[in-house]
Amino acid sequence: MEHMEADVMTQKQILVVDDIPSNLHLLFRYLKRLDFKVLIAENGEHALKQLGYCHPDLILLDIMMPGVDGFEVCRRLKKNPATADIPVIFMSALTETIDKVTGFEVGGVDYLTKPLQYEEVLARINAHLSLNELRQTLTHKNAALRQQNKELQAFGHTVAHDLKTPVNGLLGSAEALRANLGENLTPRADKYLSFINQTSQKIRHIIDALLLLSESREAEVALTPLDMPSIIDSAIQRLETRINTFNVEITMGQNWPQAIGYAPWIEEVWVNYLSNAIMYGGMPPQLILDAVLDEPHGQVRFQISDNGLGVAPELQEKLFIPFSRIGSQRLPGHGLGLSIVQRIIERCGGNTGMHNRDKGGACFYFTLPSTSLSKG
Structure with missing residues (x-):
C-alpha cells in the first residue's frame, strides 16, 4: 500500500x-x-x-x-x-x-x-491539525488585539480627562479677562475672546463625547426606571443658550410611559437629539417631543420631530456612523454624536432610527424596554 x-x-x-x-x-x-x-x-x-x-x-x-x-x-x-x-x-x-x-x-x-482507509485517515488528520493550528493562531491574535484595544481605550480615557483641565482653564481665563477689561474691552478683543470661548466649548464637547463613548463601551451600569420628563428638563436646561439664541419652540407630549435605562446616558441622548434638531430644524426650529408605548415588543419609543428639510434617503444610512455629517450646520459639530447615541441605546436594550415626516422635517427616535416588560 x-x-x-x-x-x-x-x-x-x-x-x-x-x-x-x-x-x-x-x-x-x-x-x-x-x-x-x-x-x-x-x-x-x-x-x-x-x-x-x-x-x-x-x-x-x-x-x-x-x-x-x-x-x-x-x-x-x-x-x-x-x-x-x-x-x-x-x-x-x-x-x-x-x-x-x-x-x-x-x-x-x-x-x-x-x-x-489509512490514506483517508491521514488526510483527515492533516486537515484538522491545520484547522486547529489556524484556530489557535487566530485566538491568540484576537486576544492580543483585545488587549491592545483595551490599552488604547484606557489611554484615550486618560488623555480626555487630562485635557479637560486646560480647556476649563481657557474658558475661565477668557471670562476673567472679559470681566477685568470691562468698558475697556474693544470690539476686536471681544471678537477674539468670543472665538476662544466658542472653540474651547467645542473642544470640551468633543472631550465629553469621547469620555461617554469610552464609558458606554466598558462600564457596567444598572438599568432602572426612568423619570423621562425630568431627564428631558435637564437636557433642555443644558441647551438653554442655544434654545434662546435660535428662538426654539419646544412642545412636550402629555403621555410618557415608563421605561428602564441609565439616566445619565439617556440625558446625553436627549442633548444630542435636541442639538441636532436645533441645527437642522426650521427657522425658527419647532420641536415636538413625545413617546409611544410599543406594547407588542415591550418597548417605549421616544422621539423628537423637527420642521426642517428632512434627510435625503442616500444619507440616512450614514447617520449613525462615526464622524459622518448630514449637511450644512448652523452650529459646530464633531460627527461623534449619533454613533454614541446608538451605542448607548443598544447597551440599554433598545434601538435607534429616524424617518422623514410626511408633513416635512425629520423624526429621530430611540426605544427602551418598558417597565412592564422588565417586571415580566
Whole structure:
C-alpha cells in the first residue's frame, strides 16, 4: 500500500483510543512511521486518565467500547476547559446517520467509518491539525488585539480627562479677562475672546463625547426606571443658550410611559437629539417631543420631530456612523454624536432610527424596554 506523507508539522501528538488491540497496533505503526508522536488507550477510562497529564494535538476515538463509550468520552472532554480545544475524530463501524449526527453533537470534528482507509485517515488528520493550528493562531491574535484595544481605550480615557483641565482653564481665563477689561474691552478683543470661548466649548464637547463613548463601551451600569420628563428638563436646561439664541419652540407630549435605562446616558441622548434638531430644524426650529408605548415588543419609543428639510434617503444610512455629517450646520459639530447615541441605546436594550415626516422635517427616535416588560 502506498502511503501519503504527513503534510502538517512533524512531531504532532495523537492519542488513539480503541478497545481492539490489533486496531491500536496498526494505527500506532502507521502514524509512528509518519513522524507523529502516538499515545494509545485501550478504553474510555484509560483515555480520560491519560488526558489528565497530557494534551495531544488530536484524538482518534473509537465509539463502541466497554464501560465509558466514545460519545461519553467526548462529552467529558468538551466540558473540561483544559481539553475542550482538542479535535476529536470518531472511528466506528456504526454507519447509521443518527450515529454520525450524535458524534458531531457531542463535539466531534469528523467521523471515519471502519474498516479504515489509512490514506483517508491521514488526510483527515492533516486537515484538522491545520484547522486547529489556524484556530489557535487566530485566538491568540484576537486576544492580543483585545488587549491592545483595551490599552488604547484606557489611554484615550486618560488623555480626555487630562485635557479637560486646560480647556476649563481657557474658558475661565477668557471670562476673567472679559470681566477685568470691562468698558475697556474693544470690539476686536471681544471678537477674539468670543472665538476662544466658542472653540474651547467645542473642544470640551468633543472631550465629553469621547469620555461617554469610552464609558458606554466598558462600564457596567444598572438599568432602572426612568423619570423621562425630568431627564428631558435637564437636557433642555443644558441647551438653554442655544434654545434662546435660535428662538426654539419646544412642545412636550402629555403621555410618557415608563421605561428602564441609565439616566445619565439617556440625558446625553436627549442633548444630542435636541442639538441636532436645533441645527437642522426650521427657522425658527419647532420641536415636538413625545413617546409611544410599543406594547407588542415591550418597548417605549421616544422621539423628537423637527420642521426642517428632512434627510435625503442616500444619507440616512450614514447617520449613525462615526464622524459622518448630514449637511450644512448652523452650529459646530464633531460627527461623534449619533454613533454614541446608538451605542448607548443598544447597551440599554433598545434601538435607534429616524424617518422623514410626511408633513416635512425629520423624526429621530430611540426605544427602551418598558417597565412592564422588565417586571415580566
